[in-house]
Every structure is written in structure tokens, then in C-alpha cells.
Amino acid sequence: MNCHEAMPLLPAYSDGELDPVQSAAIEQHVFGCADCTVRRDELASLRSRIRSEVPYYTAPPALHARVKAALARATDAPPPERPARDRWRWLTAGALAGSAATIFAWFVGSAVLDWQVGTDLVAETVANHARATLGNRLTDVASSDRHTVKPWLSSRLDYSPPVMDFSADGLPLAGGRLDYLDGHPVATLVYRYREHTIDVFVRPATGGKPAPSPATATLRGFNVAHATGTGMEWWGVSDVSADVLQSLVARLARGPE
Numbered sequence: 001m002n003c004h005e006a007m008p009l010l011p012a013y014s015d016g017e018l019d020p021v022q023s024a025a026i027e028q029h030v031f032g033c034a035d036c037t038v039r040r041d042e043l044a045s046l047r048s049r050i051r052s053e054v055p056y057y058t059a060p061p062a063l064h065a066r067v068k069a070a071l072a073r074a075t076d077a078p079p080p081e082r083p084a085r086d087r088w089r090w091l092t093a094g095a096l097a098g099s100a101a102t103i104f105a106w107f108v109g110s111a112v113l114d115w116q117v118g119t120d121l122v123a124e125t126v127a128n129h130a131r132a133t134l135g136n137r138l139t140d141v142a143s144s145d146r147h148t149v150k151p152w153l154s155s156r157l158d159y160s161p162p163v164m165d166f167s168a169d170g171l172p173l174a175g176g177r178l179d180y181l182d183g184h185p186v187a188t189l190v191y192r193y194r195e196h197t198i199d200v201f202v203r204p205a206t207g208g209k210p211a212p213s214p215a216t217a218t219l220r221g222f223n224v225a226h227a228t229g230t231g232m233e234w235w236g237v238s239d240v241s242a243d244v245l246q247s248l249v250a251r252l253a254r255g256p257e
């Protein structure tokens with residue numbers, strides 16, 4: 001096992017969700033790998049923070065009954081299985097949201113309703129951004145040079161994402177990271193705008209007309225902008241204002257001028 005294989009499995013490993021063979025392979029790799037040791041320790045401390053800082057509630061009887069009924073239905077028609085690491089991500093996102101009701105919803109969601117939530121790419125991009133911010137892992141490759149970031153990402157994906165820098169407009173490239181969207185590895189470009197961090201997820205567009213004017217959404221205080229162009233699909237997520245995010249995503253989707 002190498003880092004490329006071990007890293008995506010570390011969250012599931014931390015949650016004890018891997019089978020004994022996979023766990024042993026991870027342990028063997030982590031034992032000899034400084035990077036993965038750091039990542040494993042980060043996940044362990046994040047996990048203990050969630051356990052100690054997130055309030056825990058007992059479900060009221062009515063909700064209990066609804067969850068049981070939903071589970072029974074799910075057993076009749078099992079939902080497509082999502083990777084275990086996603087559950088960790090939802091949990092993390094819930095911890096960030098800060099409101100007890102939201103957290104409770106996330107817990108229920110992770111246990112029962114995840115196949116519905118999982119289809120929501122907006123929620124997934126926000127959860128990714130939140131997890132990267134909370135886990136302090138915004139960039140795997142920290143560089144403002146697109147000639148460094150692009151090959152780093154290309155060598156780890158089966159596509160080559162366009163990478164642009166907008167330092168001249170106050171939106172410098174901070175680096176890139178490998179994340180997951182919809183169950184697939186996705187290129188993530190990280191930009192800075194003043195004190196804000198902007199994540200842009202880039203993946204090949206799956207047909208349809210290019211739509212370089214971004215559609216936007218707001219979820220739990222984060223703005224999300226989505227556009228397609230230059231053969232790619234672009235998802236921007238940040239706590240930066242919607243107009244800044246929209247113009248960045250629109251420029252990326254238009255391609256180099």
C-alpha cells in the first residue's frame with residue numbers, strides 16, 4: 001500500500017470501519033510513513049474533539065419510531081452503499097454547523113437518510129470545504145504556481161484540470177488538494193481572497209451544454225457557485241461573498257482569455 005491508496009482510507013480506518021485485512025495494511029503503511037502518521041493523528045484528534053464538544057441528544061419517541069420505520073423500508077430496498085469515509089465527512093460537517101438541531105439532523109442523516117443527502121452535491125461540496133477548513137488540511141500541494149499545482153493534480157487523477165491564477169485581481173492561487181466528490185477523486189483548487197479561503201472542485205463535465213454563468217446556492221453560511229465550461233464542471237465553495245465567488249467560477253469556466 002502507498003500513500004495514494006492509504007490517505008483516502010484513513011478516515012474509515014479511524015472510525016474502525018475497515019475490515020481486518022485493510023486495517024492491517026493501513027497500519028503497516030502508517031508505521032513507516034510520516035505523512036500518513038500525521039494525517040492519522042489529525043483524524044484522531046478531530047474525532048475526540050467531536051466526541052467531547054458536540055452535544056449528544058437522545059431521540060424523542062416519535063423520531064425513534066420514524067427512524068425505525070425508515071430503516072425497515074431501507075432493508076426492503078437497500079440503498080446503494082456509500083463509502084464509509086463519507087459518513088465521517090457528514091459528521092464533521094455537522095460538528096461545524098454548531099447548532100444542536102443541525103447536528104442532530106446530521107447524526108440521523110448519517111445513520112438512516114444518507115443515500116438521500118448523498119445525492120446532494122451542494123451539500124457535499126460544503127461538507128468538503130468545512131472538513132478541510134476544520135481539519136486544517138486545505139492544500140496537499142501549497143503553491144501559487146499553476147505549473148506546480150497542475151502537474152501535481154494531473155499525476156493523481158485520470159484527467160488534467162485547468163489551473164489558473166488570478167493574483168493580479170486579488171485572488172491568488174494557494175495550492176491544490178485531492179478531495180472526493182460523488183464518490184470519485186476530484187481536483188480541488190484553493191484560492192485566497194483577503195482572509196477567506198475558496199475551494200474550487202473541478203471535474204470533467206458529463207455532457208450537456210456549457211453554462212459558464214454560475215448557478216449559486218447558500219448552505220449553512222457558505223456560498224456555492226456551479227458552472228460548466230472548457231469541458232469541465234466547476235464548483236466553488238466559500239464564506240466569501242456570492243459575487244466574488246460567482247465571478248471567480250465564471251472566469252474559470254470561460255477558460256484562459
Ligand SMILES: [Zn+2]
Pocket residue numbers: 002003004006029030033034035036037
Ligand atoms: Zn503514507
